Amino acid sequence: MDKSKNQVLTEKSIRLLQQNQYTFDVNPELTKSEMKDWIEQFFDVKVKGMNSRRLPGRRKRRKGNKSGFSGSVRHKRMIVTLGNNYSIPLFLNQ
Template sequence: MMINLIKHFVLTEKSTKLVVNNQYTFDVDLRLTKTQIKGLIQELFNIKIIAINTHILPRKKKRVGTIQGYKTRYKRVIITVKSGQTIDFFPEPKKEESSIKAS
């Protein structure tokens, strides 16, 4: 399933500042190319992407007891969306109308 290739939305201080410029940050699977990422995100969120910037973060060591290893790697993507379009990650809950009417 293609949705599993997008790991999560990145919520850092820098990424929240980029939202003002219509730029959103995601962590995606390491094997995806820019064209695959563009098609996947456009289809998933129904938006028009202008530009994609990607980079692979350096490996980080992880230690559990005496065993030492590395964290799983991923690719970080910053996408620029066409002006006027947004991705709503935190939609407001719908207000339920009261089924009991005053008479």
């Protein structure tokens, strides 16, 4: 599971679970097609669509009034929409 860093558990991602959408933080170099192929093989599901977003670096404070973000991208967030009758067992108690 080296391509996906972790599953995201926020209020929005939990709401998206009702619409059969799952949220992952992934490596910034990963493309949508690579992630789609990996999810379909790893979880044995059919991916209907994907959205991705690069999250900004950490907030930096500089000397004086200046502030901003560091130039590096920490991670990329992908929202994966699965086809009907498919699910990923992320939160099963064993």
